[in-house]
Amino acid sequence: MNPESRKKYHEQLMLECFRLAERGAGFVSPNPLVGAVLVKNKKIVARGYHHRFGDIHAEIDCLRRYRGSVRGAELYVNLEPCCYHGKTPPCVDAIIESGIRRVFVGMKDPNPRVSGRGIAKLRHAGIHVVVGILEQDAMELNRRFARHITTRLPYVHLKVAQTLDGRIGLSGGPAQSISSPQSRRLVHLWRSLEDAVLVGAGTVRSDDPLLTVRLTRGRNPHVVILDGKLTSSPAARVFLKQDRRFVFLCVDRRFATLRKARHAAFLRKGIRILTFRGRNGILDMVDVFSELYRQNIGSVLVEGGSQVFGQVIDSGLVDQLSLFVSPSVMGHGVPAFGEKGRRPLRRRRRIDRMHIVRVGSDALIQAYFAH
Numbered sequence: 001m002n003p004e005s006r007k008k009y010h011e012q013l014m015l016e017c018f019r020l021a022e023r024g025a026g027f028v029s030p031n032p033l034v035g036a037v038l039v040k041n042k043k044i045v046a047r048g049y050h051h052r053f054g055d056i057h058a059e060i061d062c063l064r065r066y067r068g069s070v071r072g073a074e075l076y077v078n079l080e081p082c083c084y085h086g087k088t089p090p091c092v093d094a095i096i097e098s099g100i101r102r103v104f105v106g107m108k109d110p111n112p113r114v115s116g117r118g119i120a121k122l123r124h125a126g127i128h129v130v131v132g133i134l135e136q137d138a139m140e141l142n143r144r145f146a147r148h149i150t151t152r153l154p155y156v157h158l159k160v161a162q163t164l165d166g167r168i169g170l171s172g173g174p175a176q177s178i179s180s181p182q183s184r185r186l187v188h189l190w191r192s193l194e195d196a197v198l199v200g201a202g203t204v205r206s207d208d209p210l211l212t213v214r215l216t217r218g219r220n221p222h223v224v225i226l227d228g229k230l231t232s233s234p235a236a237r238v239f240l241k242q243d244r245r246f247v248f249l250c251v252d253r254r255f256a257t258l259r260k261a262r263h264a265a266f267l268r269k270g271i272r273i274l275t276f277r278g279r280n281g282i283l284d285m286v287d288v289f290s291e292l293y294r295q296n297i298g299s300v301l302v303e304g305g306s307q308v309f310g311q312v313i314d315s316g317l318v319d320q321l322s323l324f325v326s327p328s329v330m331g332h333g334v335p336a337f338g339e340k341g342r343r344p345l346r347r348r349r350r351i352d353r354m355h356i357v358r359v360g361s362d363a364l365i366q367a368y369f370a371h
Contacts, residue, residue, distance in 0.1 A: 010076075013037050013044075014106055014133045017078040018141055020049040020058070026193045026219055027052040030298035032079055032109075032145035036062035040073040057082065059091040063098055071099030078106035078138045080131070083118040092118045096125040105131045106138030110146040147319055148298045151371075153289050155299040156317050157194060159187060160309060160336050161324040161362075167333035168306060169206075179324045180360030185215040187303075190322075192218020194301040196248070196292065200308040201227035204236050211238055211303070220245045222297060226288070226308055228252040228281030234265045247271050248295065250288050252278030285315035306338035313337060316349065323365040 001009065020035025028034075028050045036058040038046040048062025056064075059081055063070060081091035081103070095103065108116055108131060122129050139146065144155035161179040162168050169176055177184065191197055192213045203209065204225055212220045222245045223238055230251045232239075239247060249266055253275035256263050266273055274295075276287050292300065302312050312318060352370040356363060 010104055010130075010133050013039065013076045014078060014104065014138075016044070016047070017076050017106065018134075018137065020047055021078055021141060024050045024052065029053065029144070029195050030148060030296055032142045032149075034058035034077065034079045037076040038062050038066055038070060038073055039076065040068075040070070045073070054087050056088055057091050060088070060094055063094060069099070072101050073099075074102040074104065075100050076104045076133075079142060080105050080107070080109040080114055080116070081118045081122070082109070082111075082114055083121050084113050090118075092121045095122065096127065100127065102128045102130070104133055105129060106133055107131070107135050107142075110142075111149045143319075144299045147371075148293060152293050153286075153317060154195070154293050154297050155319050156289065156302060156312065157190065157299065157320045157322065158302045158309065158312055158318045159190065159322045159324075161187075161326065162336045163326050163328045163330045163333075165329045165331070166336050167330040168304070168336050169334045170330070171332065171334055178326045178328070180326070180362050182360030183324045183362045183364065186359060186364075188213050188215040189218065190301055191221050192216065194221055194299045195297045196222040196224050196299070197301045197303055198224040198226065198308070199302075199304050201225060201229075201232050202307065203303070203305040204232050204238055206305075208237050210240075210242075212242060219243075221301065223247045224250060224288075224292060224297075224300065226250050226283060226311075228255065228278050228283050230255045230259045230262055234262070234269055234271075239266070239269055239271060241270070248292070249273045250283055250291075251275050252281045252283060254278070255281060282311075285311055285317060289315070289317055306334050306336060308338075310337040310339065318349075318369055319371075321365075321367045321369070323367075324359065325363045325365065327361055327363075 016037050017035040021033040024033050031053050035049040037044055046062050046066035048058050048065055050058045059077055081095060083090050083092045103122055119129050147155040163178060197211050211223050220242050227249055249271050251273055256275050274291050276283050350370045352368045354367040356365050
């Protein structure tokens with residue numbers, strides 16, 4: 001096999017790891033997406049992936065699916081195998097004990113507890129390890145994991161749907177669907193893939209949203225509500241018991257004390273109340289996102305409203321901005337990014353990459369920020 005053919009051969013097997021890894025999207029966070037392929041005599045004999053958080057890792061799933069001897073086989077995996085005992089034993093130990101002779105890795109694990117140690121342990125055991133096959137694609141696949149594991153903050157995806165003149169709704173009016181049906185379906189898909197969806201108390205009051213996944217298949221995300229002054233009604237639909245999710249209410253601790261009866265009503269409904277030191281009800285987004293990370297939330301989809309968009313942008317913590325622009329003009333209405341309580345950015349944010357696509361009748365502008 002010549003060098004170019006060999007390169008394509010390895011890349012095809014790594015692409016199969018990516019496809020397998022994506023099956024765990026929405027279920028494995030805050031763990032990474034990982035797929036593994038076992039090859040013997042140039043043939044794929046087993047495939048595996050990380051199914052959900054707390055389950056066995058992809059490498060173990062793959063090895064268990066092959067009933068024969070793997071001695072002398074090759075293993076492909078998109079992320080460096082782990083080398084420490086967490087919820088499951090270290091994958092490198094199982095690989096070494098199996099007799100696998102070569103391991104091909106997409107990218108080094110950004111987790112400081114691993115970060116090259118797994119590769120070093122495999123090599124020390126005499127296993128030939130190749131690192132960096134389709135590395136940029138591997139990094140893109142696990143950009144959420146890389147973000148939260150290195151910063152101890154969740155990956156923040158900010159979604160805005162606006163008119164051509166930058167409005168997201170009528171002032172004081174009923175909720176309106178600005179974006180196309182295709183755009184709304186895509187947002188529901190995003191909800192199913194992120195750990196939590198975040199909105200402000202104003203959105204809960206004006207729209208009374210469910211914030212569930214309905215327009216596509218997928219699991220419901222957790223819900224985070226910024227309600228510094230604890231003004232939300234416990235009767236709102238978002239506080240209904242939903243399958244497999246928590247609702248977090250983020251409150252200024254001064255107002256949590258002042259409004260004890262409402263605070264107690266939310267606790268009786270099983271709502272998780274997170275309290276912070278605020279500025280007359282305005283919460284520091286760094287504090288909020290730091291606490292969400294401690295609650296095992298690795299990614300957040302921010303959906304509204306105007307004041308929340310402004311606060312989150314000002315925090316400097318946005319990783320991805322998805323802006324749906326509808327081919328319509330509203331005139332007087334709510335601006336996409338509210339001004340109340342905003343502070344000047346300490347530095348101008350640099351966009352790493354950006355692209356524009358058409359979704360239904362809308363233009364979707366997606367920007368990824370450098371940190």
